[in-house]
Amino acid sequence: MRSFSKISAVVSTTALIAALVLPASAMAVELSSSSPSYGDKVSLIHNDYGKTVVIKSDISIDELQKMRDTLKDQSQQIEELKRSGGSSSSSSGRELDELKNKVKEQDRELETLGRQVEDLKRNSGSSSNSNSSEISNLKQKVNDQDRAMDQLKRTVEDLSRKVK
Incomplete structure (x- = not known):
C-alpha cells in the first residue's frame, strides 16, 4: 500500500502543477485531500493547439501498480536466471x-x-x-x-x- 501513496503523491503533484501552469480563467481543476482509488485515471498535462489543459489518461492507478509489480517480478527472474545459469x-x-x-x-x-x-x-x-x-x-x-x-x-x- 505504501507504493499506492507514492502514486497518489505523483497524481496530486501533477494536478498541482497543472493548476499552477493553467491561467486563472481556465482553472477547472479542484484539488482534494481524499485518497485516490484503484479505478482512478492518471491526469496528464496536454498542449491542445497552444493551450495547456489537464486531461484524463487511459491509464489507471491499478494498471500502474500492475506494471510495477510485473517489472519487479521480471527483474527477480532475470537475476535468478543469471545466478542459476552461471552455476549450471x-x-x-x-x-x-x-x-x-x-x-x-x-x-x-x-x-x-x-x-x-x-x-x-x-x-x-x-x-x-x-x-x-x-x-x-x-x-x-x-x-x-x-x-x-x-x-x-x-x-x-x-x-x-x-x-x-
Missing part, C-alpha cells in the same frame, strides 16, 4: 572434464588390452585352446570398452552442446 555452466564444465578424463583412461585401457591380445596371438603356439578362450574374453572386454567409450563420447558431445 560451471558444473557442466566440471562434468565435461570428468568425462574427458574417463575417455582418456579408457583409451589407455584399450591400448593395454590390444597389446595383450597381440602378445597372446604371438604366443599361441601349443596352448591354443586355453589361449583361444582368453582371446575371446579379451575381445569381449575390448568390445565392451568400445561400447562404453562410444557412450561416453555421445555424452560428452551432448554436454558440449548444452554448454554452448
